Amino acid sequence: MFPYPSGNIHMGHVRNYVIGDICARYHKLKGDEVIHPMGWDAFGLPAENAAIQFQTHPKDWTLSNIENMKEQLQKLELDLDWHRELATCNEDYYRFQQELFIDLYNKGLAYKKDALVNWDPVDQTVLANEQVIDGKGWRTGAQVEKKNLSQWFFKITDYAEELLKGLDDLELWPEKVKTMQRNWIGKSTGAEIKFWIPKINRFLNIFTTRPDTIYGATFIAVSINHKIVADSLDKKSIEKIRNNFNLVNDEKEKLGIKLDLSCKHPILDKEIPVYVANFVLDTYGEGAIFGCPAHDERDFEFANKYSLPIIKVIECKDEELPYTGDGKLINSPKLNGLKKDEAIKKIIEYFNDSGAGKEKINYKIRDWGVSRQRYWGCPIPVIYYEDGSYRVLDKSELPVLLPYDVNLEGKGNALLNKKNWREVICTKTKKAALRETDTLDTFVDSSWYYIRFLNNKFDKPFDPKEVNKFLPVDKYIGGIEHAILHLLYSRFFMKALRDIYDLKVDEPFKQLFTQGMITHKTYKTSKNEWVMPKDVVSKDGLLISKKTSEIIQEGPSEKMSKSKKNVVEPDEILENYGIDATRIFVISDSPPDRELEWTDEGIQGSKNLTHRIERYFSRKGGQIDLDTKKSVEKFVSDIEKNILNFSLNKCVADIYTLFNYLEKRMVFLQNNELSKKILTCLFPILPKLTTDLYTTLFKTSNFKMWPSIDRKLLIVDKLKLPIQIQGKLVTTIDTKKGYSEKEILNSIYKLDKVKNKIVDKKIVKVINVQNKIINIIIN
């Protein structure tokens, strides 16, 4: 995943990109065609905030950050395709995004509507549902407000089913991410039932997953934003109710107001009351429910509070109420005796016939709101006429450039005040018009950058031939924090573009690898001030501050963060330990998908390993025999397997194992062909060191291809065969592969350890798993 140019590379970036770099270098050595790009997710709010704070311009701030971070990445000597570099804030990127917007619009996948949207009062912009966490803005943490605004949306809901189904085929994605996406899409199967309201002469549509409990329905509840509320109460009363709802302290407390309406029960000859209730979500289903208190916890609570009847329709004990499990239907003439699933099937059939309802699938996912009331983003290519109508521009009218000269100090979106940019004459109608001042959510930028990487100079967004040839991305590496946002949006984009451009690609990322975060111990003074690790020294068993000599308390290891100051700077680490040691350490201590604790001992140990390898190749002597060749061959095979599995921590273990073995036997390979093999396999992990050593030993820095493995050398004939009695290990014996069971048993029975155990016993059975184990069963 490409980074946001915040100013500096941090250790998380280093880990992310080193993992990718090792893969890329390995595949290049294998002769594979590798695309290993880098770019910048360069639009977004921090630039605007920084611009105001530091009296600069978002563009200048962003571009200078990019320059700085690029320099830092280059210090890491990552093998990146810099010719593919892109920044989403540059015209040559976002103009093509405007084309894609037009494509989406023409395909009916972008539309504008009035909607109750999430408003972040601090960032002064709308947020997508995915960007609201616990009712708070994902960046600011501010309580999100509801506002009714006219907004652009992408119709991700059209793809809900495909996005859900597609997850099953993403075998190389972590289960965790797939689960999160499944939950977010939130498919449920049930029925939509029509309830007739005689007084206003209309139906109320209600979605339920439990149509089998229809006979137990004793009330209806709708959301405060439901149409029938607006139709039956005046604005003042609605506001009053809304305020009452907002006053509730306990989020789960149920509140309801009875409307002067009642609904006909769709089967029984009775009417049930209609409430406005605070627990009914207006964004799910149609914003209305029927309450079956006997078999739903919320309905039960509500019914008790407002003394509504509770009718049991599934067999259970009274004290079990509300009972939500399966059971035999009762008190339900058409369904009595049936179990839940049968009852659901039957009642839906009945509704189909009577016209009172039908089977319905419902999704939690909502359309993606992409309008942002901010300056630093991709302008939406739309103009508005004085009568309020709008026109989406033609591609020939692009690009709509983001003006540079704006006043960011004012209130709201700076584009609103940029008159000479905003006011235009429509080229088609010659009428006066105003440009759309909202910009696109930055997640739109990142939803297709991997496509643009294929050809960042192309004069259209992409070349379908290249897309079909190279996509999906084989290996995609990044943090898990994008499990829903970026990774879901990108999947949607890929599918939408597939349908617009008739592409052959269904998914953007074939394999997803989520790397773990980097943690570090935290340090605090007695005044609760955070202290950076580099400012802490150990003295007489105490930790003290280098600067002030205050005593420092050590806290738990937590994710590196500027606020807790428990960070180490990549620049300093590179300076002190070098590229290779840094690379080794970020992959060595933990599997790459788990968290890694940064420690001084750890990075020092990695440094020592690089010295040791250097030293090894400077020494001479020893006899190269078959065992040496075999150990090198095994090394090649293990490293390869572990790189392919992202088990990079095991690669480091393989390195230690190899050198432990060679040094123990005092075999120093020097400029032997075996050294070539070893150095080639080490190259993806330790590019700098191995290049130097290779040059010294072989007078060239041109690595050959990744060595092909001689399978014969991987065969191990010598064998320590475990001998079990009753499945418990008794001893091991040295033998060779392909031993004869009969002969080996004879010798086993002579062993004291075995004799002692089987004396006076009868051997019932001997299980010989050839070359693996022998298990003797006695009675």
Added chain:
RNA sequence: GGCGUUGUGGCGGAAUGGUAGACGCGCCGGAUUCAAAAUCCGGUGAGGGCAACUUCGUGAGAGUUCGAGUCUCUCCAGCGCUACCA
């Protein structure tokens, strides 16, 4: 509450159903050094034994199997996501 995921030495972690603890860190001995760092050699799951050796041991309990860290079920704990989703 729901879903997912993880539980293995002092620590990070290895183990296609077949010798649990590879490899590293730390620690303990020793060599080298005036001394330290670095380096090198040896040891290091727990209990018992002078020893050969022996018993126990992968969160708990059951099951499948000749054999379970690994598969199944039921719990427990941590982590993550989600949460009035009808």
